[in-house]
Amino acid sequence: xxxxxxxxxxxxxxxxxxxxxxxxxxxxxxxxxxxxxxxxxxxxxxxxxxxxxxxxxxxxxxxxxxxxxxxxxxxxxxxxxxxxxxxxxxxxxxxxxxxxxxxxxxxxxxxxxxxxxxxxxxxxxxxxxxxxxxxxxxxxxxxxxxxxxxxxxxxxxxxx
Amino acid sequence: xxxxxxxxxxxxxxxxxxxxxxxxxxxxxxxxxxxxxxxxxxxxxxxxxxxxxxxxxxxxxxxxxxxxxxxxxxxxxxxxxxxxxxxxxxxxxxxxxxxxxxxxxxxxxxxxxxxxxxxxxxxxxxxxxxxxxxxxxxxxxxxxxxxxxxxxxxxxxxxx
DNA sequence: TTACATTAGTTACTGCTCTAACTATTAAAA
DNA sequence: TTTTAATAGTTAGAGCAGTAACTAATGTAA
Numbered sequence: 588x589x590x591x592x593x594x595x596x597x598x599x600x601x602x603x604x605x606x607x608x609x610x611x612x613x614x615x616x617x618x619x620x621x622x623x624x625x626x627x628x629x630x631x632x633x634x635x636x637x638x639x640x641x642x643x644x645x646x647x648x649x650x651x652x653x654x655x656x657x658x659x660x661x662x663x664x665x666x667x668x669x670x671x672x673x674x675x676x677x678x679x680x681x682x683x684x685x686x687x688x689x690x691x692x693x694x695x696x697x698x699x700x701x702x703x704x705x706x707x708x709x710x711x712x713x714x715x716x717x718x719x720x721x722x723x724x725x726x727x728x729x730x731x732x733x734x735x736x737x738x739x740x741x742x743x744x745x746x747x
Numbered sequence: 748x749x750x751x752x753x754x755x756x757x758x759x760x761x762x763x764x765x766x767x768x769x770x771x772x773x774x775x776x777x778x779x780x781x782x783x784x785x786x787x788x789x790x791x792x793x794x795x796x797x798x799x800x801x802x803x804x805x806x807x808x809x810x811x812x813x814x815x816x817x818x819x820x821x822x823x824x825x826x827x828x829x830x831x832x833x834x835x836x837x838x839x840x841x842x843x844x845x846x847x848x849x850x851x852x853x854x855x856x857x858x859x860x861x862x863x864x865x866x867x868x869x870x871x872x873x874x875x876x877x878x879x880x881x882x883x884x885x886x887x888x889x890x891x892x893x894x895x896x897x898x899x900x901x902x903x904x905x906x907x
Numbered sequence: 908t909t910a911c912a913t914t915a916g917t918t919a920c921t922g923c924t925c926t927a928a929c930t931a932t933t934a935a936a937a
Numbered sequence: 938t939t940t941t942a943a944t945a946g947t948t949a950g951a952g953c954a955g956t957a958a959c960t961a962a963t964g965t966a967a
Contacts, residue, residue: 766954766955770954770955770956796945796946797945797946797947798944798945798946808945808946808947809946809947809948811946812946812947812948813947816947832944832945833945834944834945834946835944835945835946836945836946
C-alpha cells in the first residue's frame with residue numbers, strides 16, 4: 588500500500604468525522620451543519636436571497652433550494668416573493684427559527700480544537716504546515732474552501 | 748486567526764479538491780472516487796468481504812453495500828455468497844471491472860501523487876503521520892471496538 | 908417592438924453518506 | 938440443548954451535493 592493511499596484513508600476518516608458531527612448536531616439541536624449555516628446567513632442579513640446565500644457559502648443554487656425546502660417545511664424560515672423583481676425570493680427567519688438558532692450549539696469540532704490547543708506550539712505548527720503542504724500539492728490552495736464542513740470557522744471568518 | 752482555523756481551512760480545501768476530482772473522474776473514466784476506491788480494495792484482495800472494505804476505507808457497511816450495488820449492476824464486480832459461512836459475501840472483479848480499473852486514474856490527483864512521490868521517504872512519513880494524527884484527534888468518541896479481533900485476519904480474506 | 912440574453916429560482920436526476928431496523932447465520936453461555 | 942449474543946450484510950429512510958434542464962421575469966439590442 589502506497590503512502591498516498593494511506594493518506595487518502597486518513598483523509599476519509601477526517602471527512603467522516605466531520606459528517607458524523609453534523610449528524611450528531613442534528614440529533615441534539617435539530618439542525619444539521621448546512622442547515623445551521625444557512626440559517627445563520629438569513630439571521631445575519633434579513634431578507635437575503637437564495638442566490639446570495641449560495642455565493643456566500645459557496646454552494647450551488649440547487650443545494651440551497653434543497654436545504655431551504657427542508658427548513659421552510661419546518662417553519663424555520665419563510666420565503667417571500669419580491670414585488671419589485673418577481674424572480675427574487677427574500678428569506679426571513681420565523682420566530683421558531685430564531686429560537687432554534689439561538690439554542691443551537693457551536694458546530695465546531697470542539698473536541699478537535701481542545702486537543703489541538705493542548706499541543707505544544709511546535710506540534711501545532713508541524714500539523715498546520717503539513718496540512719498546508721498537502722493542500723498545496725493538490726493545488727487546493729487555489730480553491731475556495733467549502734464552508735459547509737466546519738460551520739464555526741466560517742462564522743468567525745472575516746466579513747467583506 | 749488561530750492555528751486550528753488555518754488548519755481547518757487547509758483541510759476544507761483538500762476535501763473540496765478531492766470532491767471535485769471525484770466528479771471529474773466520473774466524467775472521464777466512468778468511476779467516481781469511492782467506486783474506484785472500493786474496486787481497488789477488491790483488486791488488492793481477491794474475495795474480500797464488504798465489512799473488511801468498510802473497515803479499510805472507513806465507510807459504513809451500508810455505504811459499501813450501496814456502492815457495491817451500483818458497480819455490481821454494471822458488471823464490474825460479482826458477489827459470491829460463502830459456503831463456509833453463509834453470512835459472508837466474497838467480492839471479485841469481473842474482467843470488465845479489471846479492464847476499467849486498469850484504465851482508471853488514481854483516486855487522488857496524479858499531480859499530487861507525482862509531487863508526493865518525489866518527496867523523501869521521511870517527508871512522506873511526516874505528512875502521513877500528521878494526517879493520521881488529525882484524523883485521530885477528530886475521531887473523538889469513536890469506540891473503534893475490538894481491534895484485537897481483527898489483527899490476525901488482516902492480511903488475507905477468508906476463502907470460501 | 909421584437910428577439911435574444913441574462914438572472915433567480917426550481918425541478919429532475921444521480922451519487923455519497925449515515926443510522927436504525929431487519930434477516931440470516933454463527934458463536935457463546937446458561 | 939436451549940437461549941442469548943455477536944456478526945455479515947441488506948434495506949428503508951433521510952440529508953447533502955452537484956449538473957442539466959426548465960420556468961419565469963427582467964434587461965438589452967436589433
